Amino acid sequence: MQYRTIAVEASRSYNIHIGAGLLSSIGDMIRPAVGCCRLAVLTDSNVESLYGNSIMDNLRSAGYEACKFVIPAGEASKCAENLLAFLNFLAAERLTRSDAVVAFGGGVVGDLGGLSASLYLRGVKYIQVPTTLLAAVDSSVGGKTAIDIPAGKNLVGSFYQPSMVCCDTALMDTLPAEIYRDGCAEVIKYGVILDAALYRLLHDVPFERESVVARCVEIKRDVVQQDEFDNGIRGLLNFGHTFGHAIEKLSDFGVSHGAAVAKGMVIAAKVAPLCGLCDIVEELSSLLVRYGFDISCPYSASEIYNALLSDKKRRGGTISVVLPRAIGDCTLVDLPVEELETLLEKVI
Numbered sequence: 001m002q003y004r005t006i007a008v009e010a011s012r013s014y015n016i017h018i019g020a021g022l023l024s025s026i027g028d029m030i031r032p033a034v035g036c037c038r039l040a041v042l043t044d045s046n047v048e049s050l051y052g053n054s055i056m057d058n059l060r061s062a063g064y065e066a067c068k069f070v071i072p073a074g075e076a077s078k079c080a081e082n083l084l085a086f087l088n089f090l091a092a093e094r095l096t097r098s099d100a101v102v103a104f105g106g107g108v109v110g111d112l113g114g115l116s117a118s119l120y121l122r123g124v125k126y127i128q129v130p131t132t133l134l135a136a137v138d139s140s141v142g143g144k145t146a147i148d149i150p151a152g153k154n155l156v157g158s159f160y161q162p163s164m165v166c167c168d169t170a171l172m173d174t175l176p177a178e179i180y181r182d183g184c185a186e187v188i189k190y191g192v193i194l195d196a197a198l199y200r201l202l203h204d205v206p207f208e209r210e211s212v213v214a215r216c217v218e219i220k221r222d223v224v225q226q227d228e229f230d231n232g233i234r235g236l237l238n239f240g241h242t243f244g245h246a247i248e249k250l251s252d253f254g255v256s257h258g259a260a261v262a263k264g265m266v267i268a269a270k271v272a273p274l275c276g277l278c279d280i281v282e283e284l285s286s287l288l289v290r291y292g293f294d295i296s297c298p299y300s301a302s303e304i305y306n307a308l309l310s311d312k313k314r315r316g317g318t319i320s321v322v323l324p325r326a327i328g329d330c331t332l333v334d335l336p337v338e339e340l341e342t343l344l345e346k347v348i
């Protein structure tokens, strides 16, 4: 079987395998990373009904003893109750420190599975098997894990690198169009922040999935290797996210993450020329529209501003925003919060 391997050198080094059809040899693929052990597969109800039997059959025929825990599909499952329920399941199944968790699903499963693995017995190995485009290019790479709590999204988490990522790009064939498009927003983001050549490739709609996923993973890998714990350059990955998070929050998460990031990238692009940086608004907007995004902002400047005041990226009187200097070249700018309010009034 043809697949690409991208090596990550972080606090734990691991390989990311990317190719169509990898699920059919998942058991053999994970052996170098976890050896002979028992596996606890975490998945969600949608992925379970599509691929639950395939993964379990394959793991068992590769000689693994495997158990499975299924959470309801959706962001609401990334919660403390499910974290505790899964930890209890691991204990009831008597998983030991030499066993491993397999997070088989989108970003929700990946984040919950990773956090559980970092906590159970003070840390067991885990494998990411992403099944959404977003999880493949973003959440399965880099070791950020989290759950949501009532006070906010992703407020409880850890940095905990997987032992391997196995990305079967064929699994994305069954994604609903809107969920696939959400991932496309992240892919476009990578082009804008760090890779003009990738950005140009994305003008072929739909893009060639395997090579584009691999390029995005390489970009994220390069960023994470320089700044694993998110104290500097990793902030570039937040292009469009600061404003996007505000829109998600204002919509009470009715606007999906990718749709909000698309709107957020356009706001950031509009702010850039007002800060003396380049103007990519037309170029970026037309590409996002080709991917089917509605790039209008449904909220006023003051609503966005007020939502931003509680953003994680706010430090004292400034807030860190990623702005484009050109397609393929972005920079982090610390803007005083009052200045941001004035800028938003000019662009929204």
Ligand SMILES: NC(=O)c1ccc[n+]([C@@H]2O[C@H](COP(=O)([O-])OP(=O)(O)OC[C@H]3O[C@@H](n4cnc5c(N)ncnc54)[C@H](O)[C@@H]3O)[C@@H](O)[C@H]2O)c1
Pocket (backbone or CB within 6 Å): 044, 045, 046, 047, 050, 073, 074, 075, 078, 105, 106, 107, 108, 109, 111, 131, 132, 133, 134, 135, 138, 139, 140, 141, 142, 143, 144, 145, 146, 154, 171, 172, 173, 174, 175, 176, 179, 182, 257
């Ligand atoms: N850890 C990180 O670095 C990081 C980065 C970005 C996003 N995230 C997190 O990722 C989450 C979003 O991830 P997501 O967009 O993958 O959401 P998700 O996990 O909720 O998946 C989206 C939907 O697609 C379904 N699905 C998954 N795979 C499928 C398949 N192959 N076929 C059909 N349906 C399938 C799921 O059941 C779900 O209904 C958020 O919680 C976000 O905070 C984490």
